[in-house]
Amino acid sequence: MTTENRAGGAPAPAGAAASSAFRQPKAVWAVAFACVISFMGIGLVDPILPSLAGKLQASPSQVELLFTSYLVVTAVAMLVTGWVSSRIGAKHTLIAGLVLIVVFSATAGMSGGIGQIIGFRAGWGLGNALFIATSLAVIVGSASGGFAGAIVLYETALGVGIACGPLLGGLLGNVSWRGPFFGVSVLMLIALVATMILVEPTPRPEHRSSISEPIKALRHRNLSLTSVTGLLYNWGFFTILGYAPFLMDLSPLRLGAVFCGWGVLVAIFAIFGAPWLKARFGTARTLYGNMALMAVVSLVIGVFPDNRTAVIVATITSGIFIGNNNTLVTTAVMSIAPVPRPVASATYGFVRFIGGGLAPYAAGKLVEHYNAHVPFIIGAVTVAAAGVVLSTVHRALDAADQEQAHAGHSAQRADAEATA
Template sequence: MSAAAAAVPMPIDPSRVRHRGMITVSIMLATIMQALDTTIANVALPHMQGSLQASQDQITWVLTSYIVAAAIATPLTGWLCARWGRKQVFQIAVVGFTIASALCGMASTLWEIVLARLLQGVFGAALVPLSQAVLLDINPKEKVGQAMAIWGAGIMVGPILGPMLGGWLTETYDWRWVFYINLPVGVLAFYGIARYLPESRPKAERLDLFGFATLSLAVGLLQMFLDRGEQLDWFNSAEIRIEAVGSLLAFAFFAVHTWTARDSSFLNRALLRDRNFVIGGLFAFIVGMILYATMALLPTLLQGLLGYPVIYTGEVMAPRGIGTMLAMVLVGRLIHRIDVRAIMALGFTLTAVSLYQMTRLTLDMDSSLVIISGFIQGLGIGFTFVPLSAAAFSTLAPHLRNDGTPIFSLLRNIGSSVGISIVQALLTENTARAHAQLAAAITPYDAAVQNLPPLLNPQTPAGLAVLNLEINRQAAMIGYLGDFKLMMWLTLLSLPLLLLIRRPRQAPGADAGPPVDAPH
C-alpha cells in the first residue's frame, strides 16, 4: 500500500457540497491555465530564440524542461494531499504556477526562462490530477459523465487552442504575453479555490523516498534520452548509452521496490489490481502520443512548408477545437446510455480517418483538407478522452483516486513526450532518406531534368541551390506523411485493447464513503 493511499482523506459526500458550480469554475480555470502552457509556447519559439540569443537546439529546452519537471512532480500529488490537505496543495500549486509564469515573461536569458519553466512544471504537475479528483468527488454518480466532459474539455484546450492563442499573442503583442496571460487567470482560480473548495482532513505519512527517487530518475533520464538522442546520433553517443541504461536500471529498481516493499511504496499496488485503471492508463499513454505528436508536427508543417502566417496557422487549426468541444457535449449526454467502449471505438476510428486524410496532404493544396481532417480528429479525441477517464476510474475505489489521478496524468505526459520525440526523430530520418532518393534521381541525362526551366538548371550554382531547396521541401513533406501514417496504424492497432475494458456496473462515486464537512 502506498504512503499516500494510507493517508488519503475520506472522499467528499457530493450531497453535502455547496457551491458546486463555483468550485468547478475555479478548478477548471487552474486546469486550463496549466493545459495551455503545454503548447502555447510552441509557436513563439522562433521569437524567443532571437530575443534570448539561443540556438535551435537550446530553445527546445523551453518545452522539454516543463514536461520533465511536470512528469517527475506529478506522482507526488497524492502524498502531498495526504500530508497537508488537498485544498492547501491546490492553492500553493496555483500560486507557484502563477509566479513562475511571471518569471518566464520577465526572463532575459535562456537559462532564466528554462529555470522558470522548470518551476512551472513542478507547481503545475498537481493541477490536472487534483482537478480530476475534485470533480469526481463533488459530483453525484449520475453527473460524473458530465463532470468528466467538462474536465476533458479543459485538458483539450491546451493542445487545441494553445498554438492559436500563442500565435495571436506573439504577433499582436510580444512572446512574453504567452506567459503573462496566466496572471489574471491564476488570481481568479486562487480566489475561487480558497473561497469555495472544501478542505480535506490531512494525515501525516512517511514519503517513500526510494520509490520517488528511482521513478524520478527513470523519467528524467528517459526524457533526456529522447530529447538528445537525435542530436547525438543515438547509441553512437556515450551520453545516450548512459541515459538509456540509467533509465532502465532506475525503473527496474522502482518496479522491484514496488512489488517487495512491506509497509508502503510510492505506487499503490492496489491500482495495478484494477484492470480498467491499468488498461485506461495504457490508453492515456497512447492518446498522449497521438494527440501531442500531431500538434507538434502541424505548426511546423503549415508554417515551414506551406508558408502559412502564424495567426492563419492558428485559424486553420481552430476547427479541431470545435470538433472536440462538440464531441465533449455529446459524450456528456451519451455516456450513461451507451457503452463507453463503443464511444471510444468511434473516437479511435474517427482519429484514424483523420490521420489517413493527413497522409494525403500535398505542398500545392489549399487549407480545406487541413481544416476537415482537423475537425474530424477533434471529434475523435473528444469521443475518446472523456469515456476513457470514466472507464479508467469506474471500478476504482474512491479512496484510491488521489493515487490514481496523478499516475493517470503521468502516463499521458510520458506518452506525449515519447510521441513527440519519436515523430521528430522519424521526421529527421525519413526526410534525409527521401532527400537522398530524390537527389539520386536527378541526373543531367534525365529528359525531365533537361526540360527544367533555367531557374532550376542543376548545371548552374544558382539553379542547383534552388533545386536543392525544392528537394528539401518535397523530402520534408514525405517525412511528415510518414509520421501521420505511423500514427494512423498505431490508432488502428489500439482498437482491440478496448475489449479488455470491463463495462462498469456502477458509475464512479457510487460509494462516496463517509462525508466530509462542506465549507461554512
C-alpha cells in the same frame, strides 16, 4: 460504479450529467476556472512554435522540448501529488501548484534563450501536476450532479482551456513570443486569488498516501491497460498538436485560429458528444470508433504533409475524436480502477503524459532524420494500437456502463464507501 450524488441516492439519468454539471457551488467554479487557465498552457505555445524556432535560432526538435519538458515533468510529478495532498490538504496543494505556474510562466516570458524556456516550462509542469491531479479530486468530491457530472465539468474546463490557449497564444504571440507566457501568469494569478478566497479549507486525509501507491496501482490489470491505452492515444494526439504547426506555414494569429477551431470541437464533443455516444453505443464501442477515425486523421497528415489544406482540415477534425476520447477514457479509468480515485488519477496521468511528452520531440527528430511523413504514420499506428489494447478490458467497460445505468455500488471500486 454508480452515478450518484455525494449524499447517496439514485443515479442520474443518462442525459442529466451534462446539464447538472453546470449547477455548482462557487468553490467548484473557482477550481474549474483555474483548470481552464491551466489547460490553456497545453496549447498556448502551438501558435508561437515556428516563430520561436526562427527568433531563437532553434531547430523544431529543440522547440518541441517545450512540450516534452512540460509534460514529462508533469507525468513524473503525478506520482507525488497524492503524497503531498495527503499531508498538506487539497486546498494547499492547489495553491502550491498555482503559485509554481504563476512564477515559472512569468520567468519563461523573461527568458533569453530556448534552453531557459525549456527549463522554466519544466517547473511549470511541476505546478501543473500538483494542480491537475488535485483539482480533479476536488471537483469530483465537491461537485453536484454526481461523478459523471463532475467528469463532464472537468472535461469542459479542459476543452475550453485547450480552445482558448491557442487563440490567446496567437493573439499575444502576434505581438511578441513573450506575450503568451506573461498572459498565462496573469490569468493564473487571478485563479490563485479566486481559489484562496472561494475554496474552503480542506482537512488532511486520515490516510497518508505513500509515494509508491501510484506505481503499485499498475499491478491492477484494468488500470494498467487503460493507462497504456492513454499513452498510445496521447502519442498520436501530441504528435498532431506539437508538430502540425510546422507544416502549416501560418502566422501566429492564423495558427491560433486553426487550433482554436480544433479546441472548440474538443470542448463540444467532450461535453455533448461523448455522453450521447456513450448512451447510444457504450464506452468501449465508441472508443473503438473514435480511435479508428483518429488513426485515419493522423494517416491523412502523414500521407499529405505538404498539402496545407489537408493538414489544417485534418488537425481541426481531430478535435472531434480527442474530445470524445478525453471524456470517455478519463471516466473509464475512474470507473474500473479498483483503487481510490486520487491514486487512479495520478497513475493514469503519469502513464499518459509520458506519451504526450515524448511524442512531439520524437516527431521533430524523425522529421530531421527521415521526413514529415514518418511521425504521423507512426502516430496513426499508435492510436490504432490503443484501440487494440483497450479491447482487452472490454468486459470491465461494459460492466461499468451497466452499473452507471442502474442503482447499486460497484464491486470494482475499493473506495466506493469512502467517496460516496
